[in-house]
Structures are given as C-alpha cells and as structure tokens.
Amino acid sequence: MKTRRRPERYNPNVKNRRELVAFQGELGAFSQEAARQLLGDSVQVKPYPRFEEVFQALKSGEVGAAVVPIENTLHGSVHENYDHLLNFQLQIVGETSVRIVHNLIAPPGVSLRKVRRVFSHPVALNQCLKFFADHPEIERVPYYDTAGSVKMLMEERPNDAAAIASAIAAQIYGARILKRSIEDDRANFTRFFLLRRPNDPAPALRSTPQRGWKTSLVFTTKNQPGSLFRSLSAFALRDLSLTKIESRPLRGRPWEYLFYLDFLGNVEDPKCQKALGHLGELADFIRVLGCYPRGE
C-alpha cells in the first residue's frame, strides 16, 4: 500500500523575502496587518496615498506584491478596488481577513481624563459611537487616515487629544493605548487580497491548502432575460459554491453590469474548467482574476 504524502501548505511568499509590498494608507494601517498575516512578520511594506498608486506600483515593478482591501463586513465592497482589478490586469494570489479593532491611542502623558478631542478617519469615528455616547465631553474630529491621526498627534503633541487606530499604529509611532477595542460591533472584518503580476509564478496546483481553493473572476452577461440565472447555473449545476457576487456598472453601456464572482474551487480542476467553459458559452466576456488558497 502506498503511503500518501501529506500535501504541503501553500506559502504565497515564494519569492525574495526582502521584496517590497505596497499598501494604501500610512504605516500602521490595517492593510499592513493584512500584509503581515499573509507574508509573515518580516514583510517589508511601502505605503502609498491612493489605491490606484498601489496597483500602479505593482504593475510597473516598483514593488513585488500589493495588499488591498476588497470588502468589509459592515460597509461592503471597496468598489474602487474591484474596478482596479479589472483595469490593471494583476493576479490575486492570496486572501486574508483582519478583525478591525479600534483602540483609543494618545501620546505618552495624555490620560483618558484629559482627552477632549479624538481624531480619526470618519468611518472609524462612526464605528465607536457607544464610546462617544459614554464620553459626551469628547469631540470627534474627522481626519484623513486612522494611523495618520496617531502620527500627527505624535508630531504635534497636543495634551488634550487622542486618536482611534490599530494597535500596530500605536506601536509604530510610540504612542500609548488608553482603551482597547472601543468599536461598537465586533463582527467587523475586512477581507484583503494579495496581488502579484500575472507573469509571476502561480501557486503550485498539487499542494492543497488547508481550507481549499478559491477562484475570483469577472464576467458580463448578454443583455437578455434570465442571463444572470443561466450564468450562475454553470456553477450551481456542478455543485460549486459561490461565496460572493458583486455587480459594477459597465462603462459606456448604461444600466448594464459587470459581475465579480468568487467560488470555491481551483481553476485547474476539471470540474472548474468545465464550469468556466460553460460560463464562456453564456457570457460576453470573462476573465479569471486569480486562484488562491481560501483564507481564514
């Protein structure tokens, strides 16, 4: 009897460990935490102000990989990044999700009693409403970035102000956490994609990751009644599970849509190949955006 080798766990960090990984935001952003989860503590990151610049940096070879948020369990998809996935023609090679924990952070010497203003991104301020209801003496001040608000406080050192950001931001800028986990809703996760250039080595097919594979693709249907239903039949009739579907407007064809779809399976598996072939018969356009180990 042959012994079956235990399949290797896929490690997306196949290349040079010193490569740069692009993300959007300031150092200490949740994207940096996602990069750590995906590529390990020694990951070398490079922040960019805008998502488009992150995609451009990867496309041009300025960095070796990029980590971008794609959806949040409270706010929904990051639609801008769906559009960039289509336009930049990069490859999704991994995914992970990060629990969004908001902490009240201040420069050393500032205690909670002294705080009268809290700076953060408007979304983060809005996710900590219970904290502000309990502290009516504190004013909310919108700022362009969560981690950026910690950076600014450490530079300007006001003695009555704090920020809301990740624990990693406090650590990076040398600030103190006054209160941990002040977010209203703990079911707050953001899903991130790890991207590489399409010519970079794809994950090895034979090594089965712990939670199986996921494939992301984008397609347009013919503008006919029932066309989305028929497109989904390519997956449903083969018992392939969809985990996400997202519609985006199709430029130049008002009221028609692109569909972004994630399903559980590996593109090189014969069943998935048949599903994609079937979808190809029904769709006007189809492109696989990546096939990657399903994240936690």
Next chain:
Amino acid sequence: MKTRRRPERYNPNVKNRRELVAFQGELGAFSQEAARQLLGDSVQVKPYPRFEEVFQALKSGEVGAAVVPIENTLHGSVHENYDHLLNFQLQIVGETSVRIVHNLIAPPGVSLRKVRRVFSHPVALNQCLKFFADHPEIERVPYYDTAGSVKMLMEERPNDAAAIASAIAAQIYGARILKRSIEDDRANFTRFFLLRRPNDPAPALRSTPQRGWKTSLVFTTKNQPGSLFRSLSAFALRDLSLTKIESRPLRGRPWEYLFYLDFLGNVEDPKCQKALGHLGELADFIRVLGCYPRGE
C-alpha cells in the same frame, strides 16, 4: 365589440401639489432635477445635508416625499441609500434617471480666460479630465458639493474662479455658464427613487404606465451552496426579467449578504405573486421595497 379604454398614465403626484420633497445637497443639485422630472416644475423641494436626514424627514412626516440617487452608470450604486431603504421602511413609488451634464459656471464678469481655479465635488472634477488637460493653467479645488460651489462663488465673488455644476445651479444662484457639457463621458446617468411613507396611497394597479412596472425587493438566502441560483429561479422560470442585483453585507453575520433586486413586473400581478411566493420558500427574509412605473 367593447372598446378598450386607453389606460391612464400613472402620475405619482397624486397628493397635494404643495407638499415638500426632501433631497440631499444644496439647491441646484442633480437630485432637484430628478424631483422636477418626477413631480413637475412646481415641485417644492427642501434640501438636507445628509442622506440619513432625508430619510428621517420623510419618516417623521416633515416632508411628503423624498428623492434619492440609487446608482450612477459610471460609479455604481449609492450603497448608503440601499442600507437606508432597508432600515427606514419607506416605499419606492417612482424612479427616473438624469443625465449628468457638467457645466463650467462663474459669477457674471468672470470669463473663461480669467479662470485659474475650479471648485467642485471631487467626483465631478474627476469626470471632466479632458477639460483640465486642455486648460493646464487651471487648478482643481475639491469642494463638498457641486451646486454648493456655485453658491459659494456667488457669495465670495473671486474674479479668477469657476465651479462645475448643473445648469439649474447656475440659474438658481444667478451665475453664468461659461462652457456647457464639459464632462468626459456622456453615458453618465444617475437613477433616482421617489419615496413616500408606506401608508400613503400606492399607485393604482389598473393604470398601466407606458413602460410597464418595476418592483424592488430585498432578500437574504439561506447560507447553502446554490441558494442564490435557486432564488433567481423564482424569476427566471417565470420569464420575469431582472434589471439589477446588488449585494450588501449582512450586519452581524460576516461574509453573508443581503440581495437587492429589481425586476420588471407589478407585485399584484398573479405571476409576480407566484414568483414572490416561490422566493419566500427559498429565502430567509424577503421584503418588497416598492412597485412603481418603470422610468425612462
């Protein structure tokens, strides 16, 4: 032989013509144009700074109706308003789409040659990139609102600045249009919903509108493989056309989704009733958000 009466065209303005209609933005916003298209030139509008306040004003009876944008052909859905539709439990009673025409607008006395700065909402500035490429001497200045930028220029009267906004904004604030239709892409439309309280009279069933009826609903599927496919079968198997499907995250159940769906048909039609009954068997939750004459 009986002569068949020509069906009346549905007029959503069934009530008091003097009623107030809420919209988000400053006077002169595209939402105001949508309100005119839906309710006629004599419509009395009331602007609110935020979408949530628009929904709240209608819910509380402060206004009789509300007009809100739901999707744009370049940018996609206005997801915040999808969430409000679910939470405020109002009724969609009409829809219309407005072509987004951006005009360069300045106070009287300011000519195009003098313009060095252009104020507008960042989205509008980004939709006129060809104009800015042709005029490298002009700086783009982000402002909170399109119509609001015209209002501000008319108050402050700088002699080197213009705004990008609708023609109606120029008219309202007494400004001049320096250049019409400077938007890059003419396939730029925004779809708006007309909302009323649920106890208000629904459109009469017998009067068939010119382009037929549309129904909007929201549902959640059981979290099982193939559940979205089976849900859509309720419509596809009855030849009911879907015109839109949108997924939104389900709060408290990470990575599960609400689906907002529009289909062509009237909820009181027996075929539609059967489709909704069928969907009810498959869905965890279903709510009809409105049934209204299909817009242009």
